[in-house]
Each structure stands twice: as structure tokens, then as C-alpha cells.
Amino acid sequence: MDLAKVQELVFEVVAGLVADWDLDAEIGATTRLVANLEFESIDIIQMVVAFEERLQRRNLGFEKLLMVDGRYVDDLSLGQIAAFLHQRLAVAA
Amino acid sequence: MxxxxxxxxxxxxxxxxxxxxxxxxxxxxxxxxxxxxxxxxxxxxxxxxxxxxxxxxxxxxxxxxxxxxxxxxxxxxxxxxxxxxxxxxxxxxxxxxxxxxxxxxxxxxxxxxxxxxxxxxxxxxxxxxxxPRLRLRQWRFAPRWHEALAEAGVTLDDDHPDSGILLLTELARLTVERPDDARRLNETFFGAEGRLGTRTARRWLNMLETTSAFGEITGPGxxxxxxxxxxxxxxxxxxxxxxxxxxxxxxxxxxxxxxxxxxxxxxxxxxxxxxxxxxxxxxxxxxxxxxxxxxxxxxxxx
Incomplete structure (x- = not known):
């Protein structure tokens, strides 16, 4: 799957999650989960599970993106998430 | 999920x-x-x-x-x-x-x-x-907490037998109403990773306000x-x-x-x-x- 398609998937999944959150933020590569979409840790779980379901893959290794030195990163952009997913899918292919 | x-x-x-x-x-x-x-x-x-x-x-x-x-x-x-x-x-x-x-x-x-x-x-x-009673007043860090809470304008009954739950509730209220103050207090008490998210805080308050949770959680046993x-x-x-x-x-x-x-x-x-x-x-x-x-x-x- 090329990067553009992965990005599209990320935007679609995230847009679905926040659909009824009453937010003004636009969904794009620079949109940040916490700063723009008010994500909390449970929302991140929901997002990861949604990716796994859409891609029919488990153990995508998201902890490598979400955790640095044993701590959650402060925030992530949708572009970073798409790039990570693209890389993981390429490795597995 | x-x-x-x-x-x-x-x-x-x-x-x-x-x-x-x-x-x-x-x-x-x-x-x-x-x-x-x-x-x-x-x-x-x-x-x-x-x-x-x-x-x-x-x-x-x-x-x-x-x-x-x-x-x-x-x-x-x-x-x-x-x-x-x-x-x-x-x-x-x-x-x-x-x-x-x-x-x-x-x-x-x-x-x-x-x-x-x-x-x-x-x-x-x-x-x-x-x-059965967990009074934050008896805890050795209580004075430090009191000071931080007072600065944020929060009054806590630290002699309540469940004052830990009261503290959690006050922090949740602050998270919803004054997130910047809440962030500072949470980090003082729990470290950066112990802080409440806004929706989690709102849900906690909602549970206490609309259900019998508080009485049942703190019940007499x-x-x-x-x-x-x-x-x-x-x-x-x-x-x-x-x-x-x-x-x-x-x-x-x-x-x-x-x-x-x-x-x-x-x-x-x-x-x-x-x-x-x-x-x-x-x-x-x-x-x-x-x-x-x-x-x-x-x-x-x-």
C-alpha cells in the first residue's frame, strides 16, 4: 500500500473516531492527536484497534511509535502515524 | 473495540x-x-x-x-x-x-x-x-498538597475517611473547569503521566453525580x-x-x-x-x- 493510500486510511479512521466529538479541527497530515483532536490514551487504543481491524493485521507494533524511553510521547501528527504504518506494512510485505 | x-x-x-x-x-x-x-x-x-x-x-x-x-x-x-x-x-x-x-x-x-x-x-x-479510613491529613505529604490545592483555590476535607476519592474528584472538576491549573496540580501530585484527560474527568464527575457510585464505592462494607x-x-x-x-x-x-x-x-x-x-x-x-x-x-x- 503506498503512502497516499495509508494516509487516506489514517484520515478516514481518525475522522470516524472523532465524528461525534463536536470538534472544529480539520483532518490532515499536520493534525495532532492531542493538541487538535483532544485524544486521550483510551482513544489511542481505539485508533490502534481500528487500524488492526481495517488492515486485518494484529501487533502492528504501535508501542514503538507511542512509547519513547518507557513513556508515552506527548503528541503525534496524523502524518507521523501514516508514515509509521506505511513503514510497518512495507516491512511485513 | x-x-x-x-x-x-x-x-x-x-x-x-x-x-x-x-x-x-x-x-x-x-x-x-x-x-x-x-x-x-x-x-x-x-x-x-x-x-x-x-x-x-x-x-x-x-x-x-x-x-x-x-x-x-x-x-x-x-x-x-x-x-x-x-x-x-x-x-x-x-x-x-x-x-x-x-x-x-x-x-x-x-x-x-x-x-x-x-x-x-x-x-x-x-x-x-x-x-477503613484513609485520611490524607495523616499523610506526611499533606502540608505540601494543602499548599498546592490552596493556591489553586481548591478546598479539600482531608479528614474525610475517603479523602483520596474527594481529592480525585476535585482534580477532575479542576480538569474540566480550569485545565491549566489542573495540569500543574496533577503533575505535582502524580507526575506528568498520572494526569486526567478532560473526557475521563468529565465521565468520573458524571458517574458521581448521576449514579450511586460514590456511596457504593465508599460503602460501609x-x-x-x-x-x-x-x-x-x-x-x-x-x-x-x-x-x-x-x-x-x-x-x-x-x-x-x-x-x-x-x-x-x-x-x-x-x-x-x-x-x-x-x-x-x-x-x-x-x-x-x-x-x-x-x-x-x-x-x-x-
């Missing part, structure tokens, strides 16, 4: 498969504390334990994405939710890991269904029959007697922060339970599963390694 439709409540859960995908993996079930949700475990111990076990995390009733019935929030009723969830998932027995109030749920479950609990990791658990702890013969790892107010409970667990190991986490408070993730994981792995048949360092089971 999957939902278990139980008779009185809908429980949100997630199962993380064991890495080695053995046909009959060990099961670990993790129970979070008050005013949080399954995410408490997701970024920390849960993925570590998938090296050798299938891990189930879930939201207690009224928390996370589980439903919020008008009543049923006592630890006894939440232990029954746990039983029904395990039945729903076809888990006959499991290793339990629990933090804070989740520990009351896990202990009651283990006392009621000992055959279904292989071991217990109890992280900073206040056992109400042992510590007793949910069990101290002597009952002698019946917990499973291997138990009791962990407690050096600065925690739950130390008395941990000491009683060590004294009463025949197979209990007690470890004090140096320099830590109540939220060491978050603030000291790696140490917490290491202690749990060592505990499991000491149990027959578990070889987590090797990532295999024998």
Missing part, C-alpha cells in the same frame, strides 16, 4: 494475544483503579506480558467505554462483573494484575472464586477492611474480613510505593497471605505502574518467572 453485553452492564474490553500464539496460552487479566480506564495498562505492563500470556484489559463499569448503570459500583458487584466477563470470554482461570481500587475487586473475586485465580499482582491497593486474607493461597506480589498511603494494607497482605511477597518501590507514590513502568514490569516478570512453568525471560513456557 469489543463489548461484552452482560446482564446489567456493557463492558468494554480488549484482548491482546500472546506473542507465541500457543494453543492454550496463560491468561492475564488486568483491573484498573478509579477514574481511569484500560489505557492505564495498555502503554505499560500489558504489552510486556504478551510475551508469554494472552492479556485481557477492560473498563470497569462507569469507566472508559463501558456503560454507566445507575447502580452496582461496590467492589463486590464489580467483582461479579469480572466473573461474568471471564465467563463471556471463556477464561476459566487467570493471573490477575490490579491497581488501587481494582485490587479490592481482584481480592474479592479471588476470595469468592479461588479456583479461577492463579496469582495476584496487587499494586498499591488499599484494602478497606484493613484501612465490610466486603471481607482481615482473616479471610489467609484463604488467599495463590502466589501474590504486593507492591507499594515508598510514599504511598496504602502501605498498611500491603504489610497486612504480607502477614496474612501465606504466599505473598512484598516489594516497596523506592521513592514512588501511588501511580508507580505509570511513573516507574520499567521497574514495575521487571518486578512482575521476576514474580512470574518464580512460578513453576513460567520462563518469561526466555519468552517461552515450559
Amino acid at each position: 469489543p463489548l461484552a453485553e452482560l446482564p446489567a452492564v456493557r463492558i468494554n474490553y480488549l484482548q491482546m494475544p500472546a506473542e507465541d500464539e500457543a494453543p492454550a496460552p496463560e491468561d492475564v487479566v488486568m483491573v484498573h483503579g478509579l477514574a481511569t480506564n484500560m489505557a492505564f495498562w495498555y502503554g505499560g505492563l500489558a504489552p510486556v506480558l504478551t510475551r508469554f500470556a494472552r492479556v485481557t484489559i477492560y473498563d470497569l463499569r462507569g469507566h472508559g467505554h463501558s456503560s454507566m448503570p445507575p447502580s452496582g459500583y461496590s467492589p463486590v458487584e464489580m467483582a461479579e462483573d469480572l466473573r461474568l466477563l471471564l465467563d463471556h470470554l471463556g477464561i476459566e482461570s487467570a493471573h490477575m494484575v490490579a491497581h488501587s481500587f481494582g485490587g479490592m475487586v481482584a481480592v474479592i473475586f479471588a476470595l469468592s472464586h479461588p479456583e479461577r485465580v492463579k496469582s495476584l499482582v496487587l499494586a498499591d491497593v488499599r484494602l478497606r477492611p484493613v484501612q 465490610p466486603d471481607f474480613h482481615r482473616d479471610d486474607l489467609k484463604r488467599l493461597t495463590q502466589p501474590i506480589l504486593a507492591l507499594v510505593g515508598e510514599h504511598s498511603i496504602a502501605k498498611a494494607s500491603a504489610r497486612v497482605l504480607k502477614r496474612e497471605c501465606p504466599n505473598c511477597v512484598l516489594r516497596v518501590i523506592p521513592g514512588a507514590g501511588h501511580f508507580f505502574p505509570l511513573s516507574r513502568r520499567q521497574l514495575f514490569a521487571r518486578l512482575c516478570l521476576r514474580f512470574y518467572a518464580a512460578q513453576a512453568g513460567w520462563r518469561p525471560e526466555l519468552g517461552t513456557r515450559h
